[in-house]
Amino acid sequence: MEAFGNLMMGFQIALTPYNLLIATAGIFLGTIIGVLPGLGGANGVAILLPITFAMPPTSAIILLSCIYWGALFGGAITSILFNIPGEPWSVATTFDGHPMAKQGRGGEALTAAFTSSFFGAAFAIVLVTFFAPLIAEFSLKFGPPEFLGIQMLTFSAFVGLGGGSVPKTLVSIFIGFLMATVGMDIISGQLRLNFGTIELMRGFNFVVAVIGLFGIGEILLTVEEGLSLKGIQAKVTWRTITSTLKELTQYWRTFIRSAVIGSWMGIKPGGATPASFMSYGFAKRLSKTPEKFGKGAIEGVVAPETAAHAAGVSALLPMITLGIPGSPTAAVMLGGLLIWGLQPGPMLFKEKPEFVWGLIASMYTGNVIGVLIVLLFVPFFAAILRIPFAILFPSIVFVCAIGAYAVNNSTLDIWYMMIFGVMGYVFKKLDYPIAPMVLALVLGDLAETALRQSLIMSQGSPKIFFASPISATLVVASILLVIWPSISRYLGRTAQH
């Protein structure tokens, strides 16, 4: 019941007029960011990070997390009305959402999507509320070897479950970590890999990398594909809302199943996208009318949206309890925590309860505000995509430049942003995953410290990673995850013969 009391304290913080205003502004901005091509949760949060430096940390995290919720909602709007998935996890929403919009049921599809997002988020938030303190308590016992084990597990999840090419995923992780090592060595204070230049002494800032890789890179990709924005008008009236809600009640099984899949997959890094596809697949297989899927089945909107939003919320669970982000957006928020002077990890619950519980309570308020705003302003958000691209693209580049500059007040960072943009474009085209690189860049210093501290503790013997049962389990699990794709391929081949 301690959690309940803490949650009430959190609500007292989240429900102050200032924080409610911040949350509303965040949702509004976030939805716009989610709708715009080239801007998504991760780089939207990154661009707006500098304006939070002057805020109290709790309000700052409320703003950033609300931008994140808004971006999740915004992704649904573009998927349904424009057939453009703003984020990879909204791809599955286009399968049935867009056909529904074409049949003139756009309002219904949007209502279903927002309701599902809300349900998925609410389900995951309740889980976060009860599990976060437990996990934090448990992880208080962790030392450097255990933290390194968790990090290994995080990255091997990308390799094992990402589904992409294994060497390419590894390259992406190595580059991220290598970029993190550039500049001052955190333990010895020695300058590293700066090739004798002053410019590289500061190292690479992850905010700049995120804005370049996700923002500029995405715009270049969109331009190449010759994006044509042919949206479908949709109006959400009270009649559509009430009738859709009534229709949705019969899919309660889909709701719960998808929320469970989403919450579970979301804890692992990069989980939102597979969660949305998995939950779509399950909904189709278990449906009485699977033939309707892909042609405008409302269940086909409910399943991926519920799962994606649940995964989006549960991705914050490892971030606040262990200091390990589950998604690029969570990684940027974690970077924000470090900038505000907070040490992410289990001690946060002890040292800054008002921050943690304010954030958790704001997840409840933010999602309520979010669902109301998107329902009320759908036509406005859809109108944003009707801005001619010759205005949209340069404006987005300009906004990205502002964000990249503002982190460190350095013009050089705008150059880095452009270079990262080109790199993001090349990597995306060649199927190098970008999310693990960003995570590695954010976590690099923490991982290196954990590794070197562990080795100091054991006087250089790697046996320390198997000394405690927790770290041994984590290390073995991460090794298994990495080799799992090859094992399953081998088993599949022998089964065929």
Next chain:
Amino acid sequence: MRKADIACGVVLLVLGGVLLWESVKLRIGWGLNGPQAGFFPFWLAAGLVLCSAIIVVQAFLNRSPAAEKPYIQEGGLVPVLKVALPAFGMVALTQAFGLYPAAAIYLALYMRWIGKHRWATTLAVSLALPVASYFVFDKWFLIPMPKGHWTWISNLY
């Protein structure tokens, strides 16, 4: 696609090699404070070299039709360059004039040249957006944007 894959792999291989060499110079052994500064980057660079070598070999052996597709869609290169080059140009101008004037020039150029918008719309948008951002960032949030090399320009506003 195959050629691009090989080219990218080779670039990464070289990069890994350079970083490997740099880490060795930093010393990778055991020092007074445990592992020395080059220890972590050394093993990362070693991993990078190994993986990019595998990627290059895989790309050489890959004869699937997907690998024979061109790297850039037909007619895709020009629009990409039309976005990328002016954007780089804007950053260069930022260094000289400051971000706001550079953004105004960039927006105007892009809208007029690529978007073929009317002069009235072009001027309105390309002036309104930087001016609005100036009030939001420099005035409201007190985050000054770069003013450029020639400060007399930024002294005008």
